[in-house]
Amino acid sequence: MRQVNLAMSKTCLRCTKEFDESTVEDPSSQKYPSCPECWKEWTTYAVMVMNEMRLDMSLPEHRKALKKYEKGFFEKTIGEIEKNPENK
Numbered sequence: 001m002r003q004v005n006l007a008m009s010k011t012c013l014r015c016t017k018e019f020d021e022s023t024v025e026d027p028s029s030q031k032y033p034s035c036p037e038c039w040k041e042w043t044t045y046a047v048m049v050m051n052e053m054r055l056d057m058s059l060p061e062h063r064k065a066l067k068k069y070e071k072g073f074f075e076k077t078i079g080e081i082e083k084n085p086e087n088k
C-alpha cells in the first residue's frame with residue numbers, strides 16, 4: 001500500500017484507479033472524479049442515451065434525464081436506471 005499522496009492524484013469514482021488530475025481536459029468531469037478513460041466512456045455512452053431517448057439538450061427535462069444517467073454511470077447504478085428508464 002502506497003502512502004504517497006500526490007497533489008495531482010485523484011481516485012476515479014468509476015474504476016477506482018488513480019489518475020493524474022492534470023490529464024483531465026474536460027472541466028465538467030470534475031463533478032464526478034473520473035479518469036480520462038472513464039470520462040471518454042461516459043461521453044460515448046451519453047451520445048448513445050441521447051440518441052436512444054431522443055433527448056433534446058435545450059429542454060430542462062431532458063437535461064435532467066441525462067444527469068440521472070450520468071450519476072448512475074459513475075455511481076455504478078446504471079443497470080437499475082436502464083431497467084426502469086421512466087422511473088424518475
Ligand SMILES: [Zn+2]
Binds near residue numbers: 014
Ligand atoms: Zn476510471
